[in-house]
Amino acid sequence: MENELKVPTMAELFAAGQQPEVLFWVGCAGSFDDRAKKITKAFVKILNKANVSFAVLGTEESCTGDPAKRAGNEFLFQMQAVTNIEVLNAYEVKKVVTACPHCFNTLKNEYPGLGGNYEVVHHTQFLKQLLDEGRISMEGGQFKGKRITFHDPCYLGRANNVYEAPRDLIRKLDAELVEMKNCKKRGLCCGAGGAQMFKEPEKGNKDINIERTEQALDIKPEIIAAGCPFCNTMLTDGVKNKEKESSVAVMDIAELIASAEDL
């Protein structure tokens, strides 16, 4: 069952004179963070299963510059952006998919002004497309009737108005989609955005991820679904803090689908 992943790089395809349908932008978390790597692999398994022609930049990929920009270092952001755009344009990339809403937002909205124009989609949108085109089929199976709530990543939801693609996928799993008190436009941040992931929070009376986890646990889900590696980390920590990790799982949408497909 554990097939080896097929992960072609842009360099390999380029050498063979090929152009993939889509570039998979893995992102730093997806490349290096142990939890996020599982999401990356789940997504690649789905891509492999659906025979999607894709490639990654591999060692030619670098941080989009998002955390630098949100921290106020516009200079570092633009250096990263211009370097990445040179690589992307050299490979004549047309379409990019990423499992990180921060990379998604930056590539989609902030790269065009610096010369990087691509069609950028979040992996939940891409998976929804695959489903609509009949390239993947999803049987609810193990998730049938399970209570699943979706945590809107700020940079996917409010920042870019993508609310339905991930929810459509959850519904497709025959799961019972339940909504938290704060959802969609009024979704509560997990606490990682704006470069908070990389620093200690300011003094307060609670951590934001605990507040959000409490909102999620209030509606008694079996699974908290996420669409962002950082939200995933924050909520996983929150669930552990509440000692609920044995009954509540935090899973990315890609992991749900890969798991439903028994990949």
Place this chain on the structure above:
Amino acid sequence: MEYIPNIIFAIILFAGIGFFAKNIKKLSRNIKLGKAVDTSDNKSQRWNNMFRIALGQTKMVVRPIAGILHIIVYLGFIIINIEVLEIIIDGLFGTHRIFAFLGGFYSFLIGSFEILALLVIIAVVIFWIRRNLIKLRRFLNPEMSGWPKKDGNLILYIELVLMILFLTMNASDYQLQQMDAAHYTKAGAFPVSQFIAPLFQEMSMSTIIMIERSAWWLHIVGILLFLNYLYYSKHLHILLAFPNTYFGKLRPKGQFENLEAVTKEVKLMMDPSADPFAAPDENAPMPEKFGASDVMDLKWVQLLNAYTCTECGRCTSECPANQTGKKLSPRKIMMDTRDRLEEVGKNIDANKGEFVADGKQLLGDYITNEELWACTSCNACVEACPVSIDPLSIIMDMRQYLVMEQSAAPSDLNNMMGNIENNGAPWPFNQMDRLNWSKES
């Protein structure tokens, strides 16, 4: 002699409007202290936003109780102004109820004003209870203590008094009409004030005339005073909500502007043919300051935002940092920006049109680093604002100043940025290991 009231009225009216115009000029000058920004794009979408958000109040009703009560006061404010037009004409020309010739339609108008006035009174009382008795959290944040709390209540009192004067004026007028008093043409319908009128039954006609005249004069003078109070209060939103929603952000909320000054520098650094040892042009202007440390560094739309804010606190109540006890309050960011801008404006007034450095700035003297670093850039405040204010953009501009001009980022963030510079990831992993995950089982 018989023209004296008309003359007094004209003087009060023009003084009231003139003083207001003077303050609006000042307001406009202060807003123009901000940096230029091109807002000539997407005109139809901008008009659409203004009609939908400001005129249509679409974002107010996200919170239904406050939203519906607000719509009542808002409608009262707009519609009762038709009555003010009549009062002004009557005042200037010594007529009485000049629109009475409209007959049935006039009765309909006056009748609906009265019902609205009653609804406004009810709404204002509920608003007062919400602010003072129910203790809603968003009215209790530290930035609301002192003047902002008084200001909010004062506005409610003024609105209450104006509505009571309006109804008293109508009630006494109605009573005089019943008594066939000279000048008091039989006109209008008084669905609310007819219940007040019996109070005057025992009084002499001259007393009732005095009550009617006093209410009439106090009502119009009160309106002019309220108009002039706007500039000194948080209440400018009744005017500025319109331009503010027109000039509001149209791009996706997640799209932060790319700083042009930085783009120039980066392009130069990346240009292989640029001479790294070239002496800088001596005549070149001073390089632009990165980010914002004071109000003049912000864009004028951000300053318009600050004057538009009516301190409702929806932004702060949705802010994840504020909800978890951090110092950051997006409303305070807007209030601080406005207060500092006012201070700068007064400085300019006192120094013959020139700003003289006062050793203060928005950063540090008003907004602390701790507040700025608590933001998660989640856009909840921007989404929550019923009039398209963007507190996040000010926070980000000030972070840019802290990082690029002062190198004053928290040390954790400096580590993160060092990693990005050195190995292209926020953590210390080698870029050459980026694909290792594909080989791990």
